[in-house]
Amino acid sequence: MSAHLERAQLLLQQSRPADAEREALLALTAAPDQPLAHAYLALSRSDQNRPAEAIDSARTAVGFAPDSAFFHYVYAIVLHRADREAEARAEITEAIRIDPETASHFSLLASIELSERHWAEALDAAERGLMLDPQDVGCANLRSMALVRLGRKEEAMQAVDFALAREPHNALSHANQGWNYLHRNNPEAAQDHFREALRLNPQLEYARSGMLEALKARNPVYRGMLAYFLWMGRQSRRLQGVFVVVTYFGMNGVNGLASHHPEWSKVLLPLLIAFYIFTYLTWTAGTMFNLLLRLNRFGRYVLSRDERVATNWFAACLVGVLVGVGYGFSGREEGWLGAVIFAVLSIAVSVVFSRRGASRRWFGIGAIGLAIAGLAGLAMLIVEQPGALAILIVFVVGFLALQIAANFVRR
Amino acid sequence: MSANDPLNSPLIPVPLREALRLSPDNAPLLSHVADLILKSGGIEEAESLFKRVLALEPENVPAKLGLVSAFFQQGKTSAALVIVETLVKGSPPPARALLLHARLALQAGETRLAAQQYQRAVEQDPSLVDGGLAQDLAAFLPKRFQGAQILSPKPDAEKNENPFSNESFLAPESSESSREALPVGDLPSDMQAELEKPATNFSDVGGMERVKEEIRMKIILPLQKPELFKAYGKKVGGGILLYGPPGCGKTFLARATAGEVNANFIAVGISDVLEMWIGQSEKNLHAIFEQARTHKPCVLFFDEVDALGANRTDMLRSGGRQIINQFLSELDGVAANNEGVLILAATNAPWHLDPAFRRPGRFDRILFVPPPDLPARAAILRLMLRGKPVADVDFDQVAKKTDGFSGADLKALVDLTVEEKLREAMSSGQIRPMGTKDLLEATKRHKATVRDWFDTAKNYALYANQSGLYDDILAHLKMTK
Numbered sequence: 001m002s003a004h005l006e007r008a009q010l011l012l013q014q015s016r017p018a019d020a021e022r023e024a025l026l027a028l029t030a031a032p033d034q035p036l037a038h039a040y041l042a043l044s045r046s047d048q049n050r051p052a053e054a055i056d057s058a059r060t061a062v063g064f065a066p067d068s069a070f071f072h073y074v075y076a077i078v079l080h081r082a083d084r085e086a087e088a089r090a091e092i093t094e095a096i097r098i099d100p101e102t103a104s105h106f107s108l109l110a111s112i113e114l115s116e117r118h119w120a121e122a123l124d125a126a127e128r129g130l131m132l133d134p135q136d137v138g139c140a141n142l143r144s145m146a147l148v149r150l151g152r153k154e155e156a157m158q159a160v161d162f163a164l165a166r167e168p169h170n171a172l173s174h175a176n177q178g179w180n181y182l183h184r185n186n187p188e189a190a191q192d193h194f195r196e197a198l199r200l201n202p203q204l205e206y207a208r209s210g211m212l213e214a215l216k217a218r219n220p221v222y223r224g225m226l227a228y229f230l231w232m233g234r235q236s237r238r239l240q241g242v243f244v245v246v247t248y249f250g251m252n253g254v255n256g257l258a259s260h261h262p263e264w265s266k267v268l269l270p271l272l273i274a275f276y277i278f279t280y281l282t283w284t285a286g287t288m289f290n291l292l293l294r295l296n297r298f299g300r301y302v303l304s305r306d307e308r309v310a311t312n313w314f315a316a317c318l319v320g321v322l323v324g325v326g327y328g329f330s331g332r333e334e335g336w337l338g339a340v341i342f343a344v345l346s347i348a349v350s351v352v353f354s355r356r357g358a359s360r361r362w363f364g365i366g367a368i369g370l371a372i373a374g375l376a377g378l379a380m381l382i383v384e385q386p387g388a389l390a391i392l393i394v395f396v397v398g399f400l401a402l403q404i405a406a407n408f409v410r411r
Numbered sequence: 412m413s414a415n416d417p418l419n420s421p422l423i424p425v426p427l428r429e430a431l432r433l434s435p436d437n438a439p440l441l442s443h444v445a446d447l448i449l450k451s452g453g454i455e456e457a458e459s460l461f462k463r464v465l466a467l468e469p470e471n472v473p474a475k476l477g478l479v480s481a482f483f484q485q486g487k488t489s490a491a492l493v494i495v496e497t498l499v500k501g502s503p504p505p506a507r508a509l510l511l512h513a514r515l516a517l518q519a520g521e522t523r524l525a526a527q528q529y530q531r532a533v534e535q536d537p538s539l540v541d542g543g544l545a546q547d548l549a550a551f552l553p554k555r556f557q558g559a560q561i562l563s564p565k566p567d568a569e570k571n572e573n574p575f576s577n578e579s580f581l582a583p584e585s586s587e588s589s590r591e592a593l594p595v596g597d598l599p600s601d602m603q604a605e606l607e608k609p610a611t612n613f614s615d616v617g618g619m620e621r622v623k624e625e626i627r628m629k630i631i632l633p634l635q636k637p638e639l640f641k642a643y644g645k646k647v648g649g650g651i652l653l654y655g656p657p658g659c660g661k662t663f664l665a666r667a668t669a670g671e672v673n674a675n676f677i678a679v680g681i682s683d684v685l686e687m688w689i690g691q692s693e694k695n696l697h698a699i700f701e702q703a704r705t706h707k708p709c710v711l712f713f714d715e716v717d718a719l720g721a722n723r724t725d726m727l728r729s730g731g732r733q734i735i736n737q738f739l740s741e742l743d744g745v746a747a748n749n750e751g752v753l754i755l756a757a758t759n760a761p762w763h764l765d766p767a768f769r770r771p772g773r774f775d776r777i778l779f780v781p782p783p784d785l786p787a788r789a790a791i792l793r794l795m796l797r798g799k800p801v802a803d804v805d806f807d808q809v810a811k812k813t814d815g816f817s818g819a820d821l822k823a824l825v826d827l828t829v830e831e832k833l834r835e836a837m838s839s840g841q842i843r844p845m846g847t848k849d850l851l852e853a854t855k856r857h858k859a860t861v862r863d864w865f866d867t868a869k870n871y872a873l874y875a876n877q878s879g880l881y882d883d884i885l886a887h888l889k890m891t892k
Binding site for chain 2 (some may be wrong): 003006007010014016025028029030031032038041056057060195198199200202203208301302304305
């Protein structure tokens with residue numbers, strides 16, 4: 001292996017993809033037909049969130065050495081990271097066909113199955129990997145992830161304990177154990193593991209995001225919401241859909257009941273208010289509690305730049321809500337409408353920042369359109385311009401469309 | 412690249428095109444690409460690329476042979492012949508040039524000359540046996556050259572079936588594979604790094620007072636007052652590790668340090684040391700240290716030191732560990748005396764450096780080189796605009812507007828301003844000096860590049876700072892845990 005390739009390999013291990021890319025390109029200047037250099041190029045570009053280029057490079061590597069399992073494995077990695085799971089599965093299956101004795105091939109397969117919410121298949125793949133190499137930390141962790149989603153939380157914790165006993169300085173295992181504790185609604189213990197994971201690898205995003213959740217979960221409201229999010233995350237897509245539809249129609253029924261039986265309103269009204277707050281929080285809790293975390297001395301540093309930007313926009317929307325409520329209480333009815341518009345915009349902000357790449361751009365454009373329609377409609381209503389109602393209808397339809405799209409378009 | 416540029420040819424794989432964009436004057440790469448295009452049938456583009464290689468390296472023999480091949484395939488035999496004839500006059504002539512000459516001569520009807528050249532080619536390199544050509548020249552060839560089966564060609568001789576296929580040009584006589592086969596001990600290091608006497612000193616370094624003070628204490632004073640240090644039994648030498656975001660003047664500071672003490676200066680980059688042959692990198696490193704020891708006082712500066720001293724737990728291969736062991740032993744001066752050799756190193760990623768380098772006697776002072784502060788930015792801008800046409804520049808105002816800019820960012824800012832002024836001067840025909848407004852205008856087009864570095868550094872400072880190593884980063888970011 002050339003010095004440039006060795007360096008590229010090391011830099012990839014050190015999570016320095018831009019430098020690794022430079023070294024791989026230098027290796028290619030000396031020998032343009034090295035599949036390994038193309039593979040490293042693919043991995044470095046994938047790490048820099050440039051999926052199209054990464055896939056192109058990985059495909060070139062496979063083209064140079066189609067009978068090597070390693071290059072199919074790399075191709076599968078970059079496809080998996082680009083959320084192209086079906087193609088990734090095909091590539092890793094090919095890698096396994098060529099070399100069925102490598103545990104890391106099975107850990108990648110398990111990871112692909114997890115992304116597809118095929119918990120049982122993920123568990124099977126991880127266990128096949130562990131049969132080949134019982135020391136494989138990746139397979140052990142993926143087995144634990146699959147187990148927790150299958151509701152076998154105790155076994156999941158034991159699996160990571162076992163991995164940590166073998167390799168106590170493995171950041172991924174600590175992060176995984178942290179998430180296991182979160183699934184068991186124990187954020188304090190989770191924090192200890194996330195802290196250790198971050199000490200071992202401060203760049204591990206899986207641990208940072210876990211730490212963020214654990215810190216937020218110190219608040220009992222968020223702790224409840226997190227338990228709900230994690231529970232929903234363990235369900236299949238079909239069950240998730242059924243749950244949302246049943247809840248929606250159930251609450252519509254309650255609403256109808258309340259209007260037909262005003263005498264029951266003492267019971268039904270709080271129920272409805274709690275439901276609307278809960279629904280609002282399902283969209284915004286993450287960003288809202290990130291905003292609260294900015295008041296915490298340590299917590300504010302755990303937030304990424306992106307999360308801080310999201311909280312800035314969210315805070316602006318909340319100010320809008322408060323101003324609207326203020327005007328509402330002062331007797332100006334448009335104030336209430338303004339508060340609702342800003343509350344809706346705060347949901348749009350949370351949706352936009354929960355996405356990445358092209359999806360975020362499209363949702364961002366949608367949110368800007370929504371803001372223009374809402375604020376223009378409000379302004380026209382205040383100055384009693386005709387057509388305000390039509391624009392506000394556009395706002396409502398736009399919001400419904402955004403919600404539907406957010407439920408069906410991948411992040 | 413224009414639309415007619417051969418580098419835009421769809422026959423070139425995208426990664427190679429990108430590599431060429433990064434390194435447009437890389438003759439070996441251009442040559443490789445030309446070979447690839449030629450093999451894919453892009454003869455005219457290949458011709459153009461081989462010419463480009465020869466413009467860069469007029470004596471590049473493989474490129475000349477490639478050009479001959481391109482000419483031949485286009486029927487430009489006289490052009491091909493002109494080049495081949497100069498090549499075969501060489502002493503000794505390249506075997507492949509002789510083979511090409513034989514082909515061309517046969518086409519021109521000079522069968523006797525063709526046979527003669529073919530015979531010489533095959534005598535020089537038996538792998539060039541060409542059954543078809545030998546058959547055409549059979550009447551003029553001795554019997555032993557008449558059939559490919561008589562000789563024992565290389566197993567992959569079929570690749571060389573067509574001498575104009577250019578496949579053969581990819582493996583020159585002293586190919587890498589033959590070098591690889593050499594035993595390690597046969598590769599002595601003739602590594603000689605460039606020795607400098609830098610003209611820059613601390614007065615050329617804007618700001619960085621704390622860092623300069625540390626270097627003064629650790630490096631400059633021991634050299635200027637050796638008796639004082641001797642009295643206290645303190646050795647002169649040791650190392651300082653400079654770390655910080657890229658483009659903040661670590662290298663410049665190291666050079667200025669050498670200038671300050673009027674010492675020799677050796678700047679070592681990773682490419683000066685790392686080589687693919689087993690054991691060679693260690694030898695190169697030793698040779699560099701030896702060179703520094705023989706040119707005392709000498710400041711030895713390792714740029715991107717994390718490449719040579721990466722954390723051993725990150726390493727998969729033992730080869731990388733060997734160089735770390737060698738580096739540590741050179742720093743310790745186990746087999747030689749490092750007295751008078753001052754070692755500076757710079758890195759953007761101190762967290763990836765093996766902890767062994769931080770032990771006393773090695774890089775025992777670790778200094779954070781932050782982006783320049785306000786007075787430093789003003790000082791840097793003053794230095795950068797020295798000698799250029801400027802009028803009434805409010806350096807403090809520009810410095811205020813460039814918070815978070817590295818030295819490299821400030822240079823980019825000045826470059827942008829100069830380019831804009833040049834454009835104006837070209838259209839108006841008058842040279843107008845640069846002013847505050849011009850510099851402030853440029854700040855809108857260039858943003859600070861160190862933000863990403865601080866995002867990473869912040870994580871290490873927050874989570875992996877048990878020894879307080881990164882307290883300077885926390886202080887710089889005004890963070891308290």
